[in-house]
Amino acid sequence: MFIDPRLYAIKRRLAVFRLIVPIVSPKGGVGKSVIAAALSLSLALKGVRVGLLDLDITNPCSHLLLGIDVETTKPIEDRGIRPVKLGSTELEFMSIAFYSGNKTLPLRGTDIDNAIKEVLSITQWSASLLIIDTPPGFSDEVLDIISLAPNPRPIIVTTPSVLSIETVKRSLEVLSNEGVKPLGLIVNLSHSVDLCLQISQVLSLELLACIPWLTNLEKAVGKPLALKDLLEPYMTKAIETILRIVER
Amino acid sequence: MFIDPRLYAIKRRLAVFRLIVPIVSPKGGVGKSVIAAALSLSLALKGVRVGLLDLDITNPCSHLLLGIDVETTKPIEDRGIRPVKLGSTELEFMSIAFYSGNKTLPLRGTDIDNAIKEVLSITQWSASLLIIDTPPGFSDEVLDIISLAPNPRPIIVTTPSVLSIETVKRSLEVLSNEGVKPLGLIVNLSHSVDLCLQISQVLSLELLACIPWLTNLEKAVGKPLALKDLLEPYMTKAIETILRIVER
Amino acid sequence: MHEWALAEAITVTIEYEARKRGSRTIELVEVVVGELQSIDREVFEFALKELIASLRERGIDVRKVDIEFEEAKFKCFRCGYQWNLSEVGISEHEREAIHFIPDVAKVYIRCPKCGSHDFEIVAGRGVYIKRLEFG
């Protein structure tokens, strides 16, 4: 007999959330991590109790965007672990990087699966909204989150590039087969709102944001408020949609 | 007892190559697939017998870049499988997409590991150089190829973005611990050769190419010769370096 | 002190399984604790006792709990070598990180023979229930 108590603990720990939003795309480099960080901060500063979880297990980056030094800042151990609070905000942040010392984690899928189950079963969130940064591809990270979270509502991210749109399209079929209903679409690195609308029609997803190429974004890496200020003007629809669900 | 005959077959099948070059980066969207495709074609047209293998198992894209319709074109079955030859060139191409019908493959790490071992053990290459497109992250795909291939010499790809450079830096440590010696670095999406040189110094890797943002690249997706023509002028050093090893 | 979270996972599991079966008595629970979790045995036993007492208040009676400790064992995917924790030695700081998420062991530990990070944690990884006997 082998019973994994983590699966039962996870059910209980994730039940505190009113909404769980994985930020997903099959292609890398489309802006998932940037969007997850900025969106979490925008909502936290609007008074929502937000948790941000970095599930890019082998190559976690969210702490770099948020400017959190994982060597000096650590989650507190208290009947489990309490996520790190970001500066003056109420944003709760959790990442495997706190335990890998900002190194690459050369983990196979089974280890990734284990690490995710371990993190989810011991983290004590007090937030009501969980935003999850995921790696590209469609492997253990995405499969775990859609099977462990109750009613996950992913935000799909794409750029206007053919490669990105084509691969998003084919991944939507799998999500649908898994019974997952996306919250909507964010088109990043697009110069035209018309183009964003066209893409959202092709993919049959509600357009939640259309974000242009932002010259100053590179300078905002590690400065969470600057990052938020840069992206927020383009994400009002995404923010409103989430607020409506969380405050219901 | 459980003996996996694929491991022995793989050793034999990969022994035909004089050089195996995985194109790797921990971040997605930096241009690995575009570079793998263009570099393979450039070398094939210079008379090198090149194989291109897409190991981005859950989200294969190389066939989209090469304009290969995986529904109508299939590898031939002949005491194993013979990779598809690209048009008039001698480029041999192999991808799991031939068998997944251009769908997203929702595979866990153990399945990815199995799929890779299966592909490598039944594919009959006649090339002498193998270029491998890999997914981002540092999981089964990269771990498998560095442990199954004899003396793999990866080309590391980065953009000038902090996130990319930082994560490449930390992944080089793992590669070195695994006894893997990179062939060099390609900096993509960079407007300045000076910047590329600086980055290559920071990472202590030889600069093999410095590729700017190419306006027409999007139009070249699916047109392999156009793709090659666009990138080739920036990749002379990479091409020469490989030619020197393969023709030795 | 994340012993409490681990103990809680056990009792949540017991409660769920008991209610699913409509059973109010659990004769025996056998728990295995892997070495990588670096658990303080006393704290873990105390937490488990307290949580089982509160289970009893909610009508579920656990008669006996056995805790078994399992030594960590590793096997290299690259060269096949097998070893245990004492052979490699890790710092206090590394042990602390690993005790939260055992899989980060792959960052700090390398095969003593070939240096690879690509190994299997054969035993001693985590906490699981080996046996659950209903009354």
Next chain:
Amino acid sequence: MHEWALAEAITVTIEYEARKRGSRTIELVEVVVGELQSIDREVFEFALKELIASLRERGIDVRKVDIEFEEAKFKCFRCGYQWNLSEVGISEHEREAIHFIPDVAKVYIRCPKCGSHDFEIVAGRGVYIKRLEFG
């Protein structure tokens, strides 16, 4: 006809292991072939026989080969349901794709109970050697 590649993998393995042990006689090889490989048994046996004959010319004598077929079994990671291939039914075209790379089954097959692609191939996936007895 990739039966030949699969058979070749077996004989390459035998040769390598025999030379490693300095042994020239293999009393018994037990090979397991998974249902997902959709192997033509006759072709596979013929290929194996031919390749073993050529092994003999290189000084390695294989006395007996047993081939065991293993039915495919699947178990859903999401709902726990278990099933076999006959319960789902796949097209000829899908069977063809799966026979090259059994893992693409996850694209074409879904759990008959909950519809998920996220399942385990418990048995019948590939070809492996279950037993190798040296003389």
